Amino acid sequence: MSDISTMKNVTFPAPSFAEWKQEVEKSLKGKPFEKLYSTTYENITIQPIYTRHDVEKLAYIEQYPGFANYIRGTRPNGYIKEPWKVSQEISASSPTEWNEIVKHDLEKGQTEIHIVLERLGFPVTSLDDIEAMFSGISLDTYSLRVDAGAQSLSFLALFAAYLQQRQIPFNTVRGTIGMDPIGALAETGKLSPSVAALYDVMADVTKWAQEHMPNVKTVIVRGEPYHNGGANAVQELAFAFATAVEYIRACLERGVAVDAIAPRIQFSFSVGSNFFMEIAKLRAARLIWSNIVKAFGGSESSQKIAMHARTSYFTKTVYDPYVNMLRAAAEAFAATVGGTDSLHVSPFDEAIGPADEFSRRIARNTQLILLEEAHIANVIDPAGGSYYVETLTAQVAEEAWKLFQQIEARGGIVQALADGFVQEQVEAVARQRKKNVETRKEKIVGTNFYANLAEAPVEKTNISNEHQRSSSVINKEHAAALQAGFANQQWIETAVDMALRRATAREIEAALKTEEASIHVKPITQWRLAEPFERLRKASEAYLKKYGSRPAVHLINIGNIPNYKARADFITGFFEAGGMAVEKSEGVHSAEEAVSEAINANGTHYVICGSDESYTDIVPAIAKAFKQAKPNVKLYVAGKQPADIEQTFIEAGVDGFIHIGSNCYEMIVSFMKEMGVALNE
Structure with a gap:
């Protein structure tokens, strides 16, 4: 066995990009290599790998921190002497x-x-x-x-x-x-x-x-x-x-x-x-x-x-x-x-x-x-x-x-x-x-x-700044002195002098106002990414508080657990994102059994979960029996189906399909409106 010093000197040959790409294409198992590229919100294409070739033409790559253009930092020592x-x-x-x-x-x-x-x-x-x-x-x-x-x-x-x-x-x-x-x-x-x-x-x-x-x-x-x-x-x-x-x-x-x-x-x-x-x-x-x-x-x-x-x-x-x-x-x-x-x-x-x-x-x-x-x-x-x-x-x-x-x-x-x-x-x-x-x-x-x-x-009490200026009375003498100083373009000196004479922030701000027209533009709406779903969660919680239960979606699981679990889990996570309850069921093996369970559940919205193979015969049968027994309920199928099969299911009475490409937010909003949940959109 080689000693450690020998091992340290051993190097591995650097693979070429072509060799790397060949190995990657093998692992993709027929999927296109281009699938590894992605595009950001900045419309910049992100490659699956970057090499020295990508930086050879960059003008600033050999710069040191603290030197002109400062791309690598404004200080030669970075944070070492003075951290952020x-x-x-x-x-x-x-x-x-x-x-x-x-x-x-x-x-x-x-x-x-x-x-x-x-x-x-x-x-x-x-x-x-x-x-x-x-x-x-x-x-x-x-x-x-x-x-x-x-x-x-x-x-x-x-x-x-x-x-x-x-x-x-x-x-x-x-x-x-x-x-x-x-x-x-x-x-x-x-x-x-x-x-x-x-x-x-x-x-x-x-x-x-x-x-x-x-x-x-x-x-x-x-x-x-x-x-x-x-x-x-x-x-x-x-x-x-x-x-x-x-x-x-x-x-x-x-x-x-x-x-x-x-x-x-x-x-x-x-x-x-x-x-x-x-x-x-x-x-x-x-x-x-x-x-x-x-x-x-x-x-x-x-x-x-x-x-x-x-x-x-x-x-x-x-x-x-x-x-x-x-x-x-x-x-x-x-x-x-x-x-x-x-x-x-x-x-x-x-x-x-x-x-x-x-x-x-x-x-x-x-x-x-x-x-x-x-x-x-x-x-x-x-x-x-x-x-x-x-x-x-x-x-x-x-x-x-x-x-x-x-x-x-x-x-x-x-x-x-x-x-x-x-x-x-x-x-x-x-x-x-x-x-x-x-x-x-x-x-x-x-x-x-x-x-x-x-x-x-997590409960919090918000701090409000609405009272910020309302309680302050403007001293006319202060205001006149401030306006006189500002008229002479002496902004800071006048303001400091008057602050020492106990002028208030409101008086300084009031004196700043001029007869020139203020400007108005369309503001940029400030929001958070999570807000659409947070609104749905709040609506579900208000419904729970009012009626004692959350708006619910009922699952009709087909066959044994391995047959329906993946899609049942997907549908559960899908609707829980809106704060809705998802009522699960044991696997059923016939349309009669499915309809019987649904009648006992007394729900308004149902989703059939199973494998594509199990859907072929049972979904049309469930849909037809369902619409006869409960014509006002909504029935959906979990998973994207070929167009001809979807059409067959729709003709049998299926109202729609829920899959990875569905707009989760819009689907939940639609369900909630049909259930009578008050939405503040």
Whole structure:
């Protein structure tokens, strides 16, 4: 026997692609090789194998991390010296509760304080609120990420006033306090004040931050409004970069240099369930941004993208929510392999309501496990060199660039939104996703596949922001002073000065409003993949509560267990996806026996389950006897049949066929309507 050193030197001959293909074709047993190719929502063809030949023509394949174009990362050492920031979004019902939660979570491993004002759970209206929120929190130790929505002036003014009162130097604060008016426009369909006024504020805040808060970014570009509308990876990138270009141009027109604005933009992308596509998306984002800033004349340093990621809200479910832990873990893994600078991992109950201590801990620890136990940070660009990922990165970048150019040709992202072009693009992909979920080509475990009707639901009380501005009375003196300062184009200085004089956020926002017309566009509908089936489940539960039982489908199983089990299991899972009960039966061997059992069952909808061979004689006999005994019931057959056999069965009285190609959602809706189940579609 060879010793270990000899074994280490033994090599195996590398098979050629032709040899590999020959072996694969043998295993396919007559099926076409082309069956191994697939097409993504981005309309990119995925090959069954990638080789060196696929990457030979790629321009950036030999680059190193931290060097120009930055496709492999903006830092030469990746995460080794500084890992990504654990940036879990935190909400609460009051400033005091928020302060307690932040302190607790920072102690438990969170490394960035993360606020989304629209989802915070309480209004930040005054300096008192800021004081309660940040009391006892070391702002020079932790970075801050504030997603302020359409405009950040009111929050930034209150925050700056708080720092000034506490004599905390502005330059010790680092992170992002950013505004994204176009993202808000896409999400809500409206903006007030006007886009031009918001650009004035953006430019002024950026100039001020450059001098006073040099370590704080002032603009956020969010891809989430598009992702959560159903957009694919290419669309999310293209629309985000079109937005960023709009912001750069607006700031250049207002006297802000490209090297001042570009480094103050942070991108925020959702990370969905297509693992390799999401890795490629983040890598492509670095390449595209580098080219854009270079085109504006920006320096190499300005070409480095700042990128936050959040695991997808779009993929999360209300039912069987603990599966969301697995979804979020895979998405977080993709985000870190892709090289995000900071990350929010969705708590498993995000789709249900505000996170509690347990769901926050699991989400936070998902990141810590990737960091401390999976050692993701110990490898620089772990996806680099993969023939598949490198090819996919180049394809995503190329397609995103083409779509970005289309938007530019239409006059930019705002005009493209006003024309409905962006909405049409997103809706086209959303329809495709919805159809694939409804037909169960896209599987959502616990929702349209393997639904668990015995599961106890996770109950939550939603936090509402409806009261956010209603309780605040506007001080006329404050409003007049703010309007006078804003009229002189002194946005941030006026707002900070008035915040120190106890002006409120509402007063600052009211003073921002101008006589210029606000803009209205068709909003991009925000939804989740699981919602169609969740609506059916809720309808079934309401029916159960009202009548004491779920709407039910009855099976007529033919023959012995091996003869019907596969199709009976399929039909059971099919209808349980809508929360319906599936009443099973022992195998029957004659039409008389089947009808007798059906009469005793007293159902309204029946499905015959068996093998194709067993169907030939018994199905027509069951159908004819059934329609005589119970003419108003519906009778279906499990499994796709040849057209001539289907026609024979239909003539005998069969109402339809249920098989793997059926639209599960539409079929359940049809059954429920016939049963009198109230649907809120």
